[in-house]
Amino acid sequence: MAELVLDGVTKYFDDDGDRIVAVDDASIDIEDGEFLVLVGPSGCGKSTTLRMIAGLETVSEGELRLNDTVINDRAPAERDVAMVFQSYALYPHMTVRENMAFGLEESTEMDDDDIDERVSETAAMMGIEDLLDRKPRELSGGQQQRVALGRAIVRDPEVFLMDEPLSNLDAKLRSTMRTELQRLQEDLGVTTVYVTHDQTEAMTMGDRIAILNDGRLQQVATPLDAYHEPANEFVAGFLGEPSMNFFDASVEDGSLVTDQFTYPLSEGTLADLDGASEARLGVRPEDIELVEEPVDEHDYAVTVDVVEPLGDENNVYLEFDADGDDGDGRTFTAVVDGTHPVAAGDELGARIPESAIHVFDADTGVALHNRDRDSDEQVVPQ
Amino acid sequence: MNYDARRLGLYGVLGALVVFYLVPLEIGLVTSLKANPLATLPFAPPTPEGFTLSEWTRAFGALQSGLVNSLLLAVPATIFSALLGSMAAYGLTSLDWRGQVGLFTLFLAGIFIPYQAVLLPVSRFWAVYAPLEEWLSVLWLLPVLEEYHGELLTLVITHVAYGIPICTLLFRSYYKELSTEMVEAAKLDGATAYTIYRRVILPLSVPMFAVTLIYQFTQVWNDLLFALIIMGPGEGAPVTVGLTNLGSSLSDPGFAVKMAGAFIAALPTMIVYVVFGEQFAEGVAT
Numbered sequence: 001m002a003e004l005v006l007d008g009v010t011k012y013f014d015d016d017g018d019r020i021v022a023v024d025d026a027s028i029d030i031e032d033g034e035f036l037v038l039v040g041p042s043g044c045g046k047s048t049t050l051r052m053i054a055g056l057e058t059v060s061e062g063e064l065r066l067n068d069t070v071i072n073d074r075a076p077a078e079r080d081v082a083m084v085f086q087s088y089a090l091y092p093h094m095t096v097r098e099n100m101a102f103g104l105e106e107s108t109e110m111d112d113d114d115i116d117e118r119v120s121e122t123a124a125m126m127g128i129e130d131l132l133d134r135k136p137r138e139l140s141g142g143q144q145q146r147v148a149l150g151r152a153i154v155r156d157p158e159v160f161l162m163d164e165p166l167s168n169l170d171a172k173l174r175s176t177m178r179t180e181l182q183r184l185q186e187d188l189g190v191t192t193v194y195v196t197h198d199q200t201e202a203m204t205m206g207d208r209i210a211i212l213n214d215g216r217l218q219q220v221a222t223p224l225d226a227y228h229e230p231a232n233e234f235v236a237g238f239l240g241e242p243s244m245n246f247f248d249a250s251v252e253d254g255s256l257v258t259d260q261f262t263y264p265l266s267e268g269t270l271a272d273l274d275g276a277s278e279a280r281l282g283v284r285p286e287d288i289e290l291v292e293e294p295v296d297e298h299d300y301a302v303t304v305d306v307v308e309p310l311g312d313e314n315n316v317y318l319e320f321d322a323d324g325d326d327g328d329g330r331t332f333t334a335v336v337d338g339t340h341p342v343a344a345g346d347e348l349g350a351r352i353p354e355s356a357i358h359v360f361d362a363d364t365g366v367a368l369h370n371r372d373r374d375s376d377e378q379v380v381p382q
Numbered sequence: 383m384n385y386d387a388r389r390l391g392l393y394g395v396l397g398a399l400v401v402f403y404l405v406p407l408e409i410g411l412v413t414s415l416k417a418n419p420l421a422t423l424p425f426a427p428p429t430p431e432g433f434t435l436s437e438w439t440r441a442f443g444a445l446q447s448g449l450v451n452s453l454l455l456a457v458p459a460t461i462f463s464a465l466l467g468s469m470a471a472y473g474l475t476s477l478d479w480r481g482q483v484g485l486f487t488l489f490l491a492g493i494f495i496p497y498q499a500v501l502l503p504v505s506r507f508w509a510v511y512a513p514l515e516e517w518l519s520v521l522w523l524l525p526v527l528e529e530y531h532g533e534l535l536t537l538v539i540t541h542v543a544y545g546i547p548i549c550t551l552l553f554r555s556y557y558k559e560l561s562t563e564m565v566e567a568a569k570l571d572g573a574t575a576y577t578i579y580r581r582v583i584l585p586l587s588v589p590m591f592a593v594t595l596i597y598q599f600t601q602v603w604n605d606l607l608f609a610l611i612i613m614g615p616g617e618g619a620p621v622t623v624g625l626t627n628l629g630s631s632l633s634d635p636g637f638a639v640k641m642a643g644a645f646i647a648a649l650p651t652m653i654v655y656v657v658f659g660e661q662f663a664e665g666v667a668t
Contacts, residue, residue, distance in 0.1 A: 056566050077572035089563035093585045102581070107572025155571075 002158035002191040004030040004053070008062035011048050011215075022048045024215045025062070033189040035182070037206030039196055040238070045215040046195045047163055053193060054083050054161050066158060077107055082152035083161040086168065088144045090136040096123070096147050097132040103155045122154040142173045149181070153188065160185070160192040166201065178205060199239055203227065211235050228373055233365035236282050236358055242315055245288075245332040247281040248362070256281050256359070260320035261300045266354060272369035278362035287356035287371075288334035290316070290342065294349035304346040305331050312338045318350055414438060414641035441628060441643035447617070448624030453650070455534050455609075455620050456602040459541040464594040466542065467549020468587055472579050474550070475557040476565050486554070492547030501611050508536045508612060530618030537612055537620075541602045549594045556590040557583065592661030599654050621647045 011023040023045040030036045038046040051057040053064060055076035064071050071079050082103070090099050097119055104115045123129040128146050136144055145165065152160055166174045166181075182205050185192050196202055202209045203223045211218040211226065211234070219231035230236035236244050249256035249263070254270055256263040256279060263281060265273075273279060294301050301321040308315040317331040334350060336342060359369040405425065412427050413419045417434040428434075474486045508514070515522075515532030522529045560583070568578045606622040615623050628643045629636025655662070 054566075054570060056569070076566075076570045081570065083567065083570050085563040085567060087561060087563050089561055089567040091564060091568070091582055093582075102568070102573070103571035106568075106574075106577060151567075151571075 005065040010061035026217045035192045035207045037194045037202045037209045039202035040212035044212040050195045080158040082155045082157040084165040086164040088148040100151045100154045126150040162194045229370040233360040242333045244282045260322045280360040282358035285333040285335040289351040291349040299349040299351045302350045410641040419637040437638040438642040445624045448621035452620040459538045459602045460598040462542045463545030468553045470550045471553030489547045489550045533613040533618040589664040592658040
């Protein structure tokens with residue numbers, strides 16, 4: 001049983017008298033057995049947060065609690081956490097067996113036979129029992145990764161901390177390991193905090209994801225909630241690939257008016273806007289439908305600029321006809337099925353269904369209106 | 383054509399360098415084997431009737447005790463300065479605490495203090511403030527141990543102290559390259575600062591130990607200045623001191639015996655190079 005609570009955790013560094021805030025007032029309750037992913041762009045403070053939990057960085061303000069005990073001042077070794085590093089950080093002069101036994105030897109009173117047994121068991125579970133007598137440099141990247149995981153698992157800690165553990169693997173191996181890691185974590189039921197900048201990992205692995213930007217926690221939610229009901233413009237733009245299209249708009253006569261088009265809003269959506277006069281309209285590329293020509297009030301005449309075929313789907317970059325030839329080249333993206341015939345230069349209609357739009361406050365970026373969730377089945381067009 | 387000319391030039395220069403480096407050795411070697419070095423040209427080999435090994439035996443006899451003293455001096459001085467330098471570097475690099483940069487600067491400054499500047503203070507220090515021979519006088523009653531071992535001990539400590547800064551610098555540059563994540567992993571694994579050093583850092587330092595051992599051994603073995611000033615010629619004098627006194631008489635310049643002695647005195651450093659050479663190359667490359 002391990003419940004980890006971050007309560008207003010803050011970290012600042014002193015840089016010649018200047019205070020640089022790395023993590024600002026982050027509060028997250030991580031439940032027992034939960035897989036929490038900390039995600040955000042580089043420099044957002046996610047690694048610092050993890051290192052504070054590990055005890056490798058001091059906590060400037062706030063409290064870290066493990067099972068209701070404050071652990072701010074506990075040494076890393078006394079927190080009962082195990083960490084998997086991006087570089088794996090294996091001990092190069094030790095065999096795999098010694099690498100895995102090291103933590104048990106240093107942190108427990110177990111005798112050698114028990115340690116050996118536990119190492120063998122874990123190695124069997126990880127499928128690395130054949131590698132036990134090899135040195136790390138004789139292993140491939142994927143094998144080293146497994147050893148690093150095994151070294152954490154063998155300790156049987158209260159909390160796993162993982163700092164971008166898959167980022168040094170090639171794409172194929174990464175997706176295999178992603179699934180395997182998830183399965184392992186589910187089987188072991190150990191509370192896990194996982195740091196990544198990769199939104200695919202965040203979306204697929206986390207029970208919940210915590211999105212950070214500039215040291216500030218943006219949203220903590222299940223992956224689907226964060227995706228469909230982002231708390232703000234940053235979360236909306238960060239999750240999803242290609243990312244959400246945004247349009248600056250003013251609210252006039254019940255419509256969103258942009259430089260290129262006018263988007264009539266229903267009563268319900270208008271009510272969510274709460275009288276704001278400036279807003280940002282957001283719509284995910286996969287929610288934009290391409291029609292032969294604009295007929296509906298939410299259809300707009302566009303020209304296809306570039307098509308990126310990915311096989312299963314096409315990323316289509318569109319230009320509004322309203323921009324004319326002297327448009328500043330601003331395009332927006334739609335994702336259509338890979339079999340949908342579309343080529344650069346095609347003149348089409350882009351349909352932006354009202355059920356799929358997001359509206360954000362122009363100044364704060366806070367979400368005023370999120371898409372309808374009842375229409376989830378329409379998320380993937382065609 | 384042009385290519386050939388360049389090759390020729392290259393080999394010419396290389397050949398000249400080889401001659402430049404080897405001629406003194408060759409002259410030294412043939413001189414040491416001549417009964418009368420002045421009878422033939424310096425670099426000519428000894429004639430069959432003028433050949434003798436007696437100068438080597440004479441030199442070895444004279445330097446025997448000096449060789450033993452030098453070993454007693456150089457081996458512990460080398461090992462301790464390397465070990466302490468490694469520990470200091472670990473403390474200054476892999477551990478995090480306030481003021482370590484300032485302290486490291488002091489270590490760095492230690493490298494640049496010339497021998498000559500500390501000669502008198504150091505010899506006064508040992509003679510007046512820390513007369514080890516007197517303090518440890520009980521020990522000299524034990525078998526094997528002699529009073530001059532006390533002098534050697536002062537010399538060992540002096541060399542260790544003098545060697546620590548450069549060893550620290552060498553180890554520090556090496557430790558900076560080691561993965562910090564690895565040290566952090568060990569910390570999370572429950573290892574203390576000391577066990578991290580003993581079980582992780584120290585085993586990884588072998589190549590750097592080869593470098594410092596060779597460097598320090600050569601330094602200490604070849605040192606004459608400290609040996610001469612701090613202990614002077616006597617029972618405990620290392621081989622370098624013995625070498626300066628070798629074959630000095632008014633009647634005979636003693637060229638042959640001096641050359642033989644020089645070779646004998648240089649032999650141990652060469653052995654150290656050969657033994658640690660491979661790790662040395664590895665350590666220098668990192």
